Amino acid sequence: MTSRRSDFLSLRNVARDFTRETRSYRAIDNLSLDVEEGEFVAIVGPSGCGKSTLLRILQGLIPPTSGEVFYKDRPQDGVNSDMAMVFQGFALLPWLSVRDNVALGLVARGRKPSEIDRTVSFYIDKVGLEGYEEAYPRELSGGMKQRVGLARALAIEPRILLMDEPFSNLDALTSVTLRDEVLMLWQDPEMPVRTIIMVTHIIEEAIQMADRVVVLSRRPTHVVREIAVDLPRPRSRKHPEFERLSDEIFSLIS
Amino acid sequence: MEGEPEPYTGISRIIGLLKILKEKGGASDLYQLGVDLHLELGEELQIVKAAESLGFVITPESDIALTPLGEEILEKDINGRKKLIRERLLTLPLFSRVFEWLEAEEEESLSMEPLKRKIGEAFPNEDVDTAFSMLVNWGRYAELFGYNAAREELYVDRGV
Ligand SMILES: Nc1ncnc2c1ncn2[C@@H]1O[C@H](COP(=O)(O)OP(=O)(O)OP(=O)(O)O)[C@@H](O)[C@H]1O
Ligand SMILES: [Mg+2]
Numbered sequence: 001m002t003s004r005r006s007d008f009l010s011l012r013n014v015a016r017d018f019t020r021e022t023r024s025y026r027a028i029d030n031l032s033l034d035v036e037e038g039e040f041v042a043i044v045g046p047s048g049c050g051k052s053t054l055l056r057i058l059q060g061l062i063p064p065t066s067g068e069v070f071y072k073d074r075p076q077d078g079v080n081s082d083m084a085m086v087f088q089g090f091a092l093l094p095w096l097s098v099r100d101n102v103a104l105g106l107v108a109r110g111r112k113p114s115e116i117d118r119t120v121s122f123y124i125d126k127v128g129l130e131g132y133e134e135a136y137p138r139e140l141s142g143g144m145k146q147r148v149g150l151a152r153a154l155a156i157e158p159r160i161l162l163m164d165e166p167f168s169n170l171d172a173l174t175s176v177t178l179r180d181e182v183l184m185l186w187q188d189p190e191m192p193v194r195t196i197i198m199v200t201h202i203i204e205e206a207i208q209m210a211d212r213v214v215v216l217s218r219r220p221t222h223v224v225r226e227i228a229v230d231l232p233r234p235r236s237r238k239h240p241e242f243e244r245l246s247d248e249i250f251s252l253i254s
Numbered sequence: 255m256e257g258e259p260e261p262y263t264g265i266s267r268i269i270g271l272l273k274i275l276k277e278k279g280g281a282s283d284l285y286q287l288g289v290d291l292h293l294e295l296g297e298e299l300q301i302v303k304a305a306e307s308l309g310f311v312i313t314p315e316s317d318i319a320l321t322p323l324g325e326e327i328l329e330k331d332i333n334g335r336k337k338l339i340r341e342r343l344l345t346l347p348l349f350s351r352v353f354e355w356l357e358a359e360e361e362e363s364l365s366m367e368p369l370k371r372k373i374g375e376a377f378p379n380e381d382v383d384t385a386f387s388m389l390v391n392w393g394r395y396a397e398l399f400g401y402n403a404a405r406e407e408l409y410v411d412r413g414v
Binding site for chain 1: 270395
Protein backbone atom coordinates (compact mmCIF):
# COMPACT_ATOMS: atom_id res chain seq x y z
CA MET A 1 0.00 0.00 0.00
CA THR A 2 2.94 2.35 -0.54
CA SER A 3 1.43 3.98 -3.59
CA ARG A 4 2.39 7.34 -5.03
CA ARG A 5 1.33 10.22 -2.82
CA SER A 6 -1.65 12.08 -4.27
CA ASP A 7 -0.96 15.73 -4.91
CA PHE A 8 -4.54 16.55 -3.88
CA LEU A 9 -5.10 15.01 -0.46
CA SER A 10 -2.86 12.53 1.27
CA LEU A 11 -2.41 11.08 4.72
CA ARG A 12 0.98 9.47 5.36
CA ASN A 13 1.55 7.08 8.27
CA VAL A 14 -0.81 8.97 10.50
CA ALA A 15 -1.15 8.00 14.15
CA ARG A 16 -3.30 9.55 16.82
CA ASP A 17 -3.15 8.93 20.57
CA PHE A 18 -5.69 9.84 23.20
CA THR A 19 -5.26 9.83 26.95
CA ARG A 20 -7.88 8.47 29.24
CA GLU A 21 -7.32 8.57 33.01
CA THR A 22 -3.64 9.33 32.54
CA ARG A 23 -3.22 6.29 30.30
CA SER A 24 -2.41 6.94 26.70
CA TYR A 25 -3.78 4.70 23.97
CA ARG A 26 -3.59 4.69 20.23
CA ALA A 27 -6.78 5.23 18.21
CA ILE A 28 -5.18 5.43 14.76
CA ASP A 29 -1.93 3.80 13.78
CA ASN A 30 0.10 3.98 10.61
CA LEU A 31 -2.81 5.03 8.45
CA SER A 32 -2.12 6.12 4.89
CA LEU A 33 -4.80 7.26 2.49
CA ASP A 34 -4.90 9.19 -0.76
CA VAL A 35 -7.85 10.99 -2.28
CA GLU A 36 -7.96 12.45 -5.76
CA GLU A 37 -10.02 15.50 -6.62
CA GLY A 38 -13.44 14.50 -7.94
CA GLU A 39 -13.60 11.21 -6.08
CA PHE A 40 -16.40 10.00 -3.87
CA VAL A 41 -14.69 7.96 -1.16
CA ALA A 42 -16.55 6.01 1.50
CA ILE A 43 -14.83 4.98 4.72
CA VAL A 44 -16.22 1.98 6.58
CA GLY A 45 -14.96 0.32 9.72
CA PRO A 46 -15.99 -1.28 12.99
CA SER A 47 -17.80 0.88 15.49
CA GLY A 48 -15.49 3.00 17.62
CA CYS A 49 -12.44 2.31 15.44
CA GLY A 50 -11.59 5.95 14.83
CA LYS A 51 -13.59 7.05 11.76
CA SER A 52 -14.73 10.37 13.20
CA THR A 53 -11.24 11.03 14.51
CA LEU A 54 -9.90 10.45 11.02
CA LEU A 55 -12.29 13.05 9.56
CA ARG A 56 -11.28 15.54 12.24
CA ILE A 57 -7.63 15.03 11.39
CA LEU A 58 -8.42 15.47 7.70
CA GLN A 59 -10.18 18.75 8.39
CA GLY A 60 -7.31 19.86 10.60
CA LEU A 61 -9.46 20.17 13.70
CA ILE A 62 -7.00 17.98 15.60
CA PRO A 63 -3.40 17.23 14.67
CA PRO A 64 -2.08 13.71 14.19
CA THR A 65 0.27 12.53 16.94
CA SER A 66 2.66 11.50 14.21
CA GLY A 67 2.61 11.27 10.44
CA GLU A 68 1.55 13.92 7.99
CA VAL A 69 -1.43 15.30 6.10
CA PHE A 70 -0.74 16.84 2.71
CA TYR A 71 -3.24 19.03 0.92
CA LYS A 72 -2.51 20.30 -2.58
CA ASP A 73 1.00 18.95 -2.16
CA ARG A 74 1.76 20.95 0.99
CA PRO A 75 1.86 19.79 4.60
CA GLN A 76 -1.45 20.83 6.16
CA ASP A 77 -1.24 23.11 9.14
CA GLY A 78 -4.40 24.00 11.08
CA VAL A 79 -8.01 23.93 9.90
CA ASN A 80 -8.51 23.40 6.19
CA SER A 81 -10.99 26.02 5.01
CA ASP A 82 -11.58 24.11 1.75
CA MET A 83 -13.48 21.44 3.71
CA ALA A 84 -16.92 21.39 5.29
CA MET A 85 -18.55 18.73 7.42
CA VAL A 86 -22.03 17.23 7.49
CA PHE A 87 -22.80 15.65 10.86
CA GLN A 88 -24.83 12.64 11.85
CA GLY A 89 -26.78 14.67 14.41
CA PHE A 90 -27.37 17.60 12.00
CA ALA A 91 -25.84 20.12 14.44
CA LEU A 92 -28.48 22.79 13.83
CA LEU A 93 -29.06 25.71 16.15
CA PRO A 94 -32.67 25.41 17.36
CA TRP A 95 -33.19 29.15 17.84
CA LEU A 96 -32.23 29.96 14.25
CA SER A 97 -34.46 29.62 11.20
CA VAL A 98 -33.51 27.34 8.32
CA ARG A 99 -32.16 30.32 6.43
CA ASP A 100 -29.99 31.50 9.33
CA ASN A 101 -28.73 27.98 10.00
CA VAL A 102 -27.62 27.69 6.38
CA ALA A 103 -25.92 31.09 6.64
CA LEU A 104 -23.90 30.16 9.76
CA GLY A 105 -20.68 29.15 8.05
CA LEU A 106 -20.68 32.22 5.83
CA VAL A 107 -21.36 34.55 8.76
CA ALA A 108 -18.50 32.92 10.65
CA ARG A 109 -16.25 33.61 7.68
CA GLY A 110 -17.22 37.27 7.75
CA ARG A 111 -18.75 37.41 4.27
CA LYS A 112 -20.70 40.48 3.16
CA PRO A 113 -24.46 40.36 3.87
CA SER A 114 -25.36 40.71 0.19
CA GLU A 115 -23.09 37.82 -0.71
CA ILE A 116 -24.43 35.71 2.16
CA ASP A 117 -27.96 36.35 0.95
CA ARG A 118 -27.24 35.33 -2.59
CA THR A 119 -25.23 32.24 -1.68
CA VAL A 120 -27.70 31.04 0.94
CA SER A 121 -30.61 31.37 -1.50
CA PHE A 122 -28.70 29.42 -4.14
CA TYR A 123 -27.95 26.45 -1.88
CA ILE A 124 -31.36 26.44 -0.26
CA ASP A 125 -32.76 26.05 -3.75
CA LYS A 126 -30.23 23.39 -4.72
CA VAL A 127 -30.92 21.05 -1.82
CA GLY A 128 -34.69 21.49 -2.18
CA LEU A 129 -35.32 23.63 0.89
CA GLU A 130 -37.15 26.45 -0.82
CA GLY A 131 -40.40 26.92 1.05
CA TYR A 132 -38.75 26.11 4.41
CA GLU A 133 -36.66 29.29 4.81
CA GLU A 134 -38.50 30.61 7.83
CA ALA A 135 -39.10 27.25 9.51
CA TYR A 136 -37.24 26.32 12.69
CA PRO A 137 -35.46 22.99 13.17
CA ARG A 138 -38.16 21.67 15.53
CA GLU A 139 -40.71 21.99 12.71
CA LEU A 140 -38.66 19.79 10.38
CA SER A 141 -38.49 16.07 9.75
CA GLY A 142 -35.07 14.44 10.04
CA GLY A 143 -34.68 14.43 6.27
CA MET A 144 -35.31 18.15 6.07
CA LYS A 145 -32.93 18.80 8.97
CA GLN A 146 -30.16 16.98 7.16
CA ARG A 147 -30.87 18.98 4.00
CA VAL A 148 -30.22 22.06 6.14
CA GLY A 149 -26.94 20.53 7.34
CA LEU A 150 -26.03 19.80 3.74
CA ALA A 151 -26.93 23.29 2.51
CA ARG A 152 -24.92 24.84 5.31
CA ALA A 153 -21.85 22.79 4.41
CA LEU A 154 -22.26 23.43 0.67
CA ALA A 155 -22.81 27.16 1.16
CA ILE A 156 -19.19 27.75 2.11
CA GLU A 157 -18.37 26.24 -1.29
CA PRO A 158 -15.84 23.71 -0.04
CA ARG A 159 -13.70 21.73 -2.44
CA ILE A 160 -14.12 18.70 -0.24
CA LEU A 161 -17.28 17.69 1.55
CA LEU A 162 -16.81 15.49 4.63
CA MET A 163 -19.81 13.54 5.86
CA ASP A 164 -19.82 11.63 9.15
CA GLU A 165 -22.59 9.00 9.01
CA PRO A 166 -24.93 11.58 7.46
CA PHE A 167 -27.92 9.26 7.10
CA SER A 168 -27.68 7.29 10.35
CA ASN A 169 -30.26 9.38 12.17
CA LEU A 170 -32.85 8.99 9.43
CA ASP A 171 -35.42 6.28 8.88
CA ALA A 172 -34.65 3.81 6.09
CA LEU A 173 -36.93 5.32 3.45
CA THR A 174 -35.77 8.87 4.05
CA SER A 175 -32.14 7.81 3.76
CA VAL A 176 -32.85 6.14 0.42
CA THR A 177 -34.08 9.50 -0.87
CA LEU A 178 -31.29 11.55 0.63
CA ARG A 179 -28.56 9.26 -0.73
CA ASP A 180 -30.10 9.71 -4.14
CA GLU A 181 -30.16 13.48 -3.75
CA VAL A 182 -26.61 13.74 -2.46
CA LEU A 183 -25.47 11.84 -5.56
CA MET A 184 -27.46 14.23 -7.73
CA LEU A 185 -25.77 17.20 -6.08
CA TRP A 186 -22.34 15.64 -6.43
CA GLN A 187 -22.96 15.11 -10.16
CA ASP A 188 -24.51 18.57 -10.64
CA PRO A 189 -22.11 20.70 -12.75
CA GLU A 190 -23.29 23.82 -10.89
CA MET A 191 -21.91 22.50 -7.60
CA PRO A 192 -18.35 23.56 -6.86
CA VAL A 193 -17.79 20.60 -4.55
CA ARG A 194 -16.30 17.71 -6.52
CA THR A 195 -14.84 15.53 -3.80
CA ILE A 196 -16.77 13.74 -1.09
CA ILE A 197 -15.41 11.70 1.79
CA MET A 198 -18.16 9.92 3.68
CA VAL A 199 -17.91 7.80 6.80
CA THR A 200 -20.59 5.17 7.16
CA HIS A 201 -21.12 1.92 8.98
CA ILE A 202 -23.60 0.74 6.36
CA ILE A 203 -21.74 -1.32 3.77
CA GLU A 204 -24.57 -1.11 1.27
CA GLU A 205 -24.58 2.66 1.48
CA ALA A 206 -20.86 2.79 0.77
CA ILE A 207 -21.16 0.56 -2.31
CA GLN A 208 -24.26 2.35 -3.53
CA MET A 209 -22.62 5.76 -3.49
CA ALA A 210 -18.83 5.71 -3.63
CA ASP A 211 -16.18 5.32 -6.31
CA ARG A 212 -13.97 3.66 -3.76
CA VAL A 213 -14.56 2.07 -0.37
CA VAL A 214 -11.79 2.30 2.21
CA VAL A 215 -12.08 -0.42 4.84
CA LEU A 216 -10.59 0.29 8.25
CA SER A 217 -9.51 -2.20 10.88
CA ARG A 218 -10.37 -2.32 14.54
CA ARG A 219 -8.57 0.08 16.87
CA PRO A 220 -5.79 1.10 16.53
CA THR A 221 -7.15 1.59 13.08
CA HIS A 222 -5.43 1.53 9.72
CA VAL A 223 -6.53 0.85 6.15
CA VAL A 224 -7.03 -2.87 5.58
CA ARG A 225 -8.24 -2.67 2.00
CA GLU A 226 -9.34 -0.22 -0.64
CA ILE A 227 -12.02 -1.44 -2.98
CA ALA A 228 -12.90 0.29 -6.24
CA VAL A 229 -16.58 0.19 -7.14
CA ASP A 230 -16.87 0.13 -10.91
CA LEU A 231 -20.62 -0.29 -11.21
CA PRO A 232 -22.60 2.31 -13.17
CA ARG A 233 -25.01 4.48 -11.16
CA PRO A 234 -27.80 4.15 -10.17
CA ARG A 235 -26.56 0.93 -8.63
CA SER A 236 -28.78 -1.99 -7.92
CA ARG A 237 -28.24 -4.06 -4.82
CA LYS A 238 -29.37 -7.02 -6.87
CA HIS A 239 -26.35 -6.81 -9.18
CA PRO A 240 -24.07 -9.83 -8.58
CA GLU A 241 -21.00 -7.59 -8.35
CA PHE A 242 -22.77 -5.47 -5.72
CA GLU A 243 -23.37 -8.58 -3.65
CA ARG A 244 -19.82 -9.77 -4.11
CA LEU A 245 -18.38 -6.43 -2.94
CA SER A 246 -20.77 -6.41 -0.04
CA ASP A 247 -19.63 -9.88 1.08
CA GLU A 248 -15.99 -8.94 0.67
CA ILE A 249 -16.30 -5.84 2.86
CA PHE A 250 -18.45 -7.62 5.40
CA SER A 251 -15.85 -10.36 5.87
CA LEU A 252 -13.14 -7.73 6.41
CA ILE A 253 -15.06 -5.89 9.09
CA SER A 254 -16.60 -8.69 11.10
CA MET B 255 -34.08 7.66 15.20
CA GLU B 256 -34.97 11.28 15.07
CA GLY B 257 -37.95 12.89 16.79
CA GLU B 258 -41.51 11.76 17.33
CA PRO B 259 -43.43 9.75 14.79
CA GLU B 260 -45.30 12.19 12.60
CA PRO B 261 -49.02 11.92 12.00
CA TYR B 262 -48.46 12.48 8.29
CA THR B 263 -45.95 10.86 5.93
CA GLY B 264 -43.09 13.06 4.77
CA ILE B 265 -42.47 13.35 1.04
CA SER B 266 -38.90 12.04 1.44
CA ARG B 267 -40.27 8.76 2.79
CA ILE B 268 -42.74 8.47 -0.07
CA ILE B 269 -39.99 8.97 -2.65
CA GLY B 270 -37.85 6.44 -0.78
CA LEU B 271 -40.68 3.92 -1.05
CA LEU B 272 -41.00 4.55 -4.80
CA LYS B 273 -37.26 4.08 -5.24
CA ILE B 274 -37.30 0.77 -3.38
CA LEU B 275 -40.24 -0.38 -5.49
CA LYS B 276 -38.38 0.58 -8.64
CA GLU B 277 -35.42 -1.54 -7.49
CA LYS B 278 -37.80 -4.43 -7.06
CA GLY B 279 -38.84 -4.11 -10.69
CA GLY B 280 -41.75 -1.73 -10.13
CA ALA B 281 -44.04 -3.95 -8.11
CA SER B 282 -44.15 -6.05 -4.96
CA ASP B 283 -46.36 -7.94 -2.63
CA LEU B 284 -47.46 -5.48 0.07
CA TYR B 285 -46.73 -7.85 2.90
CA GLN B 286 -43.28 -8.77 1.58
CA LEU B 287 -42.41 -5.10 1.07
CA GLY B 288 -43.21 -4.37 4.70
CA VAL B 289 -41.04 -7.27 5.83
CA ASP B 290 -38.14 -6.13 3.62
CA LEU B 291 -38.37 -2.59 4.95
CA HIS B 292 -38.81 -3.67 8.59
CA LEU B 293 -42.00 -1.64 8.79
CA GLU B 294 -44.97 -2.43 10.94
CA LEU B 295 -48.06 -3.00 8.88
CA GLY B 296 -49.79 0.13 10.15
CA GLU B 297 -46.85 2.31 9.32
CA GLU B 298 -46.37 0.71 5.94
CA LEU B 299 -50.01 1.24 5.03
CA GLN B 300 -49.82 4.89 6.06
CA ILE B 301 -46.91 5.47 3.67
CA VAL B 302 -48.53 3.45 0.90
CA LYS B 303 -51.80 5.33 1.29
CA ALA B 304 -49.99 8.66 1.08
CA ALA B 305 -48.17 7.54 -2.08
CA GLU B 306 -51.43 6.31 -3.56
CA SER B 307 -53.26 9.56 -2.77
CA LEU B 308 -50.64 11.39 -4.82
CA GLY B 309 -51.04 8.96 -7.72
CA PHE B 310 -47.58 7.37 -7.50
CA VAL B 311 -48.67 3.78 -6.77
CA ILE B 312 -51.69 1.58 -7.15
CA THR B 313 -52.58 -1.26 -4.80
CA PRO B 314 -54.52 -3.95 -6.63
CA GLU B 315 -55.43 -6.81 -4.28
CA SER B 316 -52.53 -7.27 -1.88
CA ASP B 317 -49.91 -5.93 -4.29
CA ILE B 318 -48.36 -2.56 -4.83
CA ALA B 319 -47.11 -1.20 -8.17
CA LEU B 320 -45.56 2.02 -9.43
CA THR B 321 -47.70 4.11 -11.77
CA PRO B 322 -46.14 5.98 -14.73
CA LEU B 323 -46.28 9.09 -12.53
CA GLY B 324 -44.38 7.21 -9.82
CA GLU B 325 -41.70 6.32 -12.37
CA GLU B 326 -41.66 9.89 -13.61
CA ILE B 327 -40.92 11.51 -10.26
CA LEU B 328 -37.91 9.23 -9.72
CA GLU B 329 -36.41 10.45 -13.00
CA LYS B 330 -36.61 14.08 -11.92
CA ASP B 331 -34.04 16.18 -10.11
CA ILE B 332 -34.61 17.68 -6.68
CA ASN B 333 -36.60 20.68 -7.86
CA GLY B 334 -38.40 18.75 -10.57
CA ARG B 335 -39.75 16.49 -7.82
CA LYS B 336 -41.01 19.48 -5.88
CA LYS B 337 -42.77 20.83 -8.96
CA LEU B 338 -44.46 17.54 -9.69
CA ILE B 339 -45.62 17.23 -6.07
CA ARG B 340 -47.08 20.72 -6.32
CA GLU B 341 -49.13 19.69 -9.36
CA ARG B 342 -50.29 16.57 -7.57
CA LEU B 343 -51.29 18.42 -4.40
CA LEU B 344 -53.55 20.71 -6.36
CA THR B 345 -55.52 17.66 -7.47
CA LEU B 346 -56.30 16.77 -3.83
CA PRO B 347 -59.59 18.21 -2.55
CA LEU B 348 -58.05 19.23 0.80
CA PHE B 349 -55.18 21.13 -0.78
CA SER B 350 -57.17 22.72 -3.59
CA ARG B 351 -59.93 23.89 -1.25
CA VAL B 352 -57.49 25.37 1.26
CA PHE B 353 -55.64 27.01 -1.61
CA GLU B 354 -58.92 28.65 -2.72
CA TRP B 355 -59.72 29.79 0.81
CA LEU B 356 -56.31 31.35 1.23
CA GLU B 357 -56.44 33.05 -2.16
CA ALA B 358 -59.76 34.59 -1.21
CA GLU B 359 -58.22 36.28 1.84
CA GLU B 360 -56.78 39.75 1.50
CA GLU B 361 -53.33 38.70 2.70
CA GLU B 362 -53.71 35.23 1.21
CA SER B 363 -53.33 33.80 4.72
CA LEU B 364 -55.40 32.25 7.51
CA SER B 365 -54.67 31.60 11.17
CA MET B 366 -54.42 28.02 12.29
CA GLU B 367 -57.53 27.87 14.50
CA PRO B 368 -60.08 29.33 12.05
CA LEU B 369 -58.50 27.26 9.28
CA LYS B 370 -58.84 24.06 11.31
CA ARG B 371 -62.46 24.91 11.97
CA LYS B 372 -63.12 25.36 8.25
CA ILE B 373 -61.38 22.06 7.49
CA GLY B 374 -63.47 20.30 10.12
CA GLU B 375 -66.67 21.59 8.53
CA ALA B 376 -65.72 20.93 4.91
CA PHE B 377 -63.99 17.58 5.50
CA PRO B 378 -65.80 15.88 8.38
CA ASN B 379 -63.96 12.60 7.75
CA GLU B 380 -60.47 14.07 8.10
CA ASP B 381 -58.54 14.25 11.35
CA VAL B 382 -58.12 18.00 11.52
CA ASP B 383 -54.71 18.07 13.23
CA THR B 384 -53.25 15.54 10.82
CA ALA B 385 -54.73 17.43 7.88
CA PHE B 386 -53.18 20.64 9.14
CA SER B 387 -49.72 19.07 9.63
CA MET B 388 -49.96 17.74 6.11
CA LEU B 389 -50.92 21.11 4.67
CA VAL B 390 -47.91 22.70 6.35
CA ASN B 391 -45.39 20.00 5.51
CA TRP B 392 -46.38 18.93 2.03
CA GLY B 393 -47.34 22.52 1.28
CA ARG B 394 -43.88 23.76 2.23
CA TYR B 395 -42.14 21.01 0.31
CA ALA B 396 -44.13 21.86 -2.81
CA GLU B 397 -43.72 25.60 -2.26
CA LEU B 398 -47.48 25.84 -2.37
CA PHE B 399 -48.03 27.05 1.18
CA GLY B 400 -45.84 28.82 3.69
CA TYR B 401 -46.34 28.65 7.42
CA ASN B 402 -45.26 31.15 10.02
CA ALA B 403 -45.06 29.27 13.31
CA ALA B 404 -44.76 32.40 15.47
CA ARG B 405 -47.96 33.88 14.03
CA GLU B 406 -49.51 30.43 13.45
CA GLU B 407 -50.47 31.46 9.95
CA LEU B 408 -50.72 29.45 6.77
CA TYR B 409 -50.29 31.46 3.56
CA VAL B 410 -49.92 31.05 -0.18
CA ASP B 411 -46.22 30.73 -1.04
CA ARG B 412 -45.58 33.30 -3.76
CA GLY B 413 -41.85 32.62 -3.65
CA VAL B 414 -40.68 36.04 -2.50
N1 LIG C 1 -11.42 13.67 22.36
C1 LIG C 1 -11.19 12.41 22.71
N2 LIG C 1 -10.60 12.10 23.87
C2 LIG C 1 -10.35 10.81 24.22
N3 LIG C 1 -10.64 9.76 23.45
C3 LIG C 1 -11.25 9.99 22.26
C4 LIG C 1 -11.54 11.32 21.82
N4 LIG C 1 -12.14 11.24 20.61
C5 LIG C 1 -12.20 9.94 20.30
N5 LIG C 1 -11.66 9.18 21.28
C6 LIG C 1 -11.54 7.73 21.27
O1 LIG C 1 -10.95 7.33 20.07
C7 LIG C 1 -11.55 6.12 19.58
C8 LIG C 1 -12.13 6.36 18.21
O2 LIG C 1 -13.26 7.23 18.31
P1 LIG C 1 -14.06 7.75 17.06
O3 LIG C 1 -15.21 8.55 17.56
O4 LIG C 1 -13.15 8.40 16.12
O5 LIG C 1 -14.57 6.37 16.44
P2 LIG C 1 -15.70 6.10 15.37
O6 LIG C 1 -15.19 5.04 14.49
O7 LIG C 1 -16.11 7.38 14.74
O8 LIG C 1 -16.86 5.55 16.30
P3 LIG C 1 -18.42 5.37 15.97
O9 LIG C 1 -18.52 4.12 15.16
O10 LIG C 1 -19.03 5.25 17.31
O11 LIG C 1 -18.85 6.60 15.23
C9 LIG C 1 -12.58 5.73 20.60
O12 LIG C 1 -12.01 4.79 21.47
C10 LIG C 1 -12.88 7.02 21.33
O13 LIG C 1 -13.25 6.78 22.65
MG1 LIG D 1 -17.99 8.33 14.61
